[in-house]
Amino acid sequence: MTTKENISSKYENLGKATWNNPFYTKVLLDICMDEIRKCGKPRIVFKNKKWEEIRDEFNKNASKNYTKKQLKNRMDNLRTDWTTWKQYG
Template identity: 35%
Template sequence: MGKKNTNSITKNEEGGKSKAIWNDDLVAIYCEICVKEAAKGNMPVTHFDKIGWVNVVKVFKEITGRDYDKKQLKNKCDSLKTDWKLWSSLLHKETGIG
């Protein structure tokens, strides 16, 4: 048994859409792209607008070579937001911590 390759993309059992596999480097790249796109004004409220998502998908593919679609990237964004809310809640709202 060797080390699992976290840089690969796996096919689902039906042979359809690939599952996005994320490692720490990909998450950092994705976050940087999202911050830059939000700074351009393409995130009017809580999610990117149509132009923002097109740009995020395009730049992510250019930098990483990964052909993740909008749905995969949005799912990761939603997951990261959930994780951040939990971390923030634990850090700032719970008694006895900081």
């Protein structure tokens, strides 16, 4: 089994991530903000490799086992919520 197969099997049966504890969202946002500060750009799109690093850091800090897709989905949902709030808030 290759390393890529090991990684995908490690995360494959997780289903939908649970974000009911605000701590997990804060951990994710803090990691992403650190990455944005490192790049010096307010609007940044993370590449796959960077999302893997974010995933690893998040899982270590939050004691979770989320996939990069779950983290990306959370960030997309937060971005949508922020845009809606900014527009109608």
